[in-house]
Amino acid sequence: VYDRKRHMLAVPEKKPGESQPERAVRGTWPRLSDEQQKLAVSRERAHFDVLRKRIPNRGMHFHETRRFFFFTDIPQQTVDKYLVPYMDKMYALLCDAYSLDPEENLWVGKAVIVAFVDESSFWQYEQAYFGYSGRGAQALCNRNRDGSVVVAGYGGDDLHYFSAAVVHETTHGFNYRYRTRNDLPSWLDEGMAEWVANHVTGGDRGITQRIQEATQRMRKTGSMGGDAFFKAEQIDAVSYGQANAFVGFLASYNSKATKAKKTPAKSKSYAPHEPTTFCKFINGIKDGAAWEASLQKVYGTSLDDLVGQFGVSQGIPNLQR
Numbered sequence: 001v002y003d004r005k006r007h008m009l010a011v012p013e014k015k016p017g018e019s020q021p022e023r024a025v026r027g028t029w030p031r032l033s034d035e036q037q038k039l040a041v042s043r044e045r046a047h048f049d050v051l052r053k054r055i056p057n058r059g060m061h062f063h064e065t066r067r068f069f070f071f072t073d074i075p076q077q078t079v080d081k082y083l084v085p086y087m088d089k090m091y092a093l094l095c096d097a098y099s100l101d102p103e104e105n106l107w108v109g110k111a112v113i114v115a116f117v118d119e120s121s122f123w124q125y126e127q128a129y130f131g132y133s134g135r136g137a138q139a140l141c142n143r144n145r146d147g148s149v150v151v152a153g154y155g156g157d158d159l160h161y162f163s164a165a166v167v168h169e170t171t172h173g174f175n176y177r178y179r180t181r182n183d184l185p186s187w188l189d190e191g192m193a194e195w196v197a198n199h200v201t202g203g204d205r206g207i208t209q210r211i212q213e214a215t216q217r218m219r220k221t222g223s224m225g226g227d228a229f230f231k232a233e234q235i236d237a238v239s240y241g242q243a244n245a246f247v248g249f250l251a252s253y254n255s256k257a258t259k260a261k262k263t264p265a266k267s268k269s270y271a272p273h274e275p276t277t278f279c280k281f282i283n284g285i286k287d288g289a290a291w292e293a294s295l296q297k298v299y300g301t302s303l304d305d306l307v308g309q310f311g312v313s314q315g316i317p318n319l320q321r
C-alpha cells in the first residue's frame with residue numbers, strides 16, 4: 001500500500017526564501033551532492049522536532065542508523081529488536097537484488113520510519129503531513145516528489161506483523177528510488193514488497209497465510225485473475241500472496257546461471273556482479289518499457305508461458321494468467 005499522490009515532506013515552519021524542491025518529472029533520479037545530502041538529513045531532523053510537538057505521542061524519541069531515521073514512541077528495546085536489524089537487512093538484500101553497491105546511498109538523506117504506539121497518532125500524522133485520510137493499513141509509504149521516503153505506521157498488538165509491514169512499505173520506497181521515477185506495475189511492486197518482507201523477517205505468519213490463501217484460490221479457479229490482477233492499478237488484498245509467490249518464481253528463474261558468474265568476494269568490499277534476469281526485467285520497466293515487453297525480452301518467453309511454468313512449480317498444472 002502506498003500513496004501514489006506523492007507529497008512533499010512538509011515542515012510547516014518553513015523559512016521564507018527557502019528554495020523549493022524540484023517539480024516531479026519522469027526520468028532518472030538526479031545524483032545528489034554531499035552538500036545536498038547533508039541538507040536533506042538536516043531537513044529530516046527538523047521534521048522530527050516539529051512532529052513530536054504537533055502529533056500526540058507517548059514520548060517520541062529518535063534513533064539513527066546509516067540509512068534510516070526512526071522517529072518513534074515505541075520503547076527503544078522493542079525498536080532495537082523489531083525494527084532496526086530488519087531495515088539494514090532489507091537494504092542489503094535489495095542492493096544485492098539490484099546489483100547495487102551497498103556503500104552507495106539510494107535515499108534522499110535517509111529513509112524516515114515514523115512509528116507510533118497508537119493508531120490514532122498514526123492517522124493524525126498522515127492527515128497533518130500528507131493529507132491522507134484513509135484507514136485500514138497498519139503502515140504506509142509516503143513517496144515524496146523530491147524523492148524522499150517516509151514510512152509511517154503504528155505498532156498494534158503484533159509487533160512481528162508490524163515489522164513485516166514496515167519492511168514491506170520501505171521496499172516500495174526503495175523501488176520508487178531505484179534508477180528512475182517510473183512505477184512498477186502494482187502486482188510486481190506488491191509482490192516484491194511481500195517477498196522482501198518475508199525473507200527479511202524470516203517468515204511472517206500473515207505473509208505465509210496470504211500465500212496459502214492465494215494458492216487455494218488459484219487451484220480452485222485455475223487462473224491468476226487475468227487483467228484484474230496483472231493490470232490493476234492496485235491489486236486486491238487477496239492477491240498479495242500470489243504476487244509474492246510469482247515474484248519469488250521470477251526472481252529465482254535462471255538464478256543458477258547468474259550465480260555462477262558472480263565473482264567471489266575476497267574482502268568485504270563490494271564485488272559487482274552481473275544483474276540477474278529478474279533485475280534486468282525491472283531495469284527494462286524503469287527505463288521506460290512496458291512491463292510485458294520487458295518480461296518477454298528478458299525472460300525470452302511470453303507471460304502465458306511463464307504463468308504456466310509457475311503453475312507447475314506450485315502444483316497447479318494449466319494455470320492461466
Ligand SMILES: [Zn+2]
Pocket residue numbers: 001002168169172189190193
Ligand atoms: Zn504494498
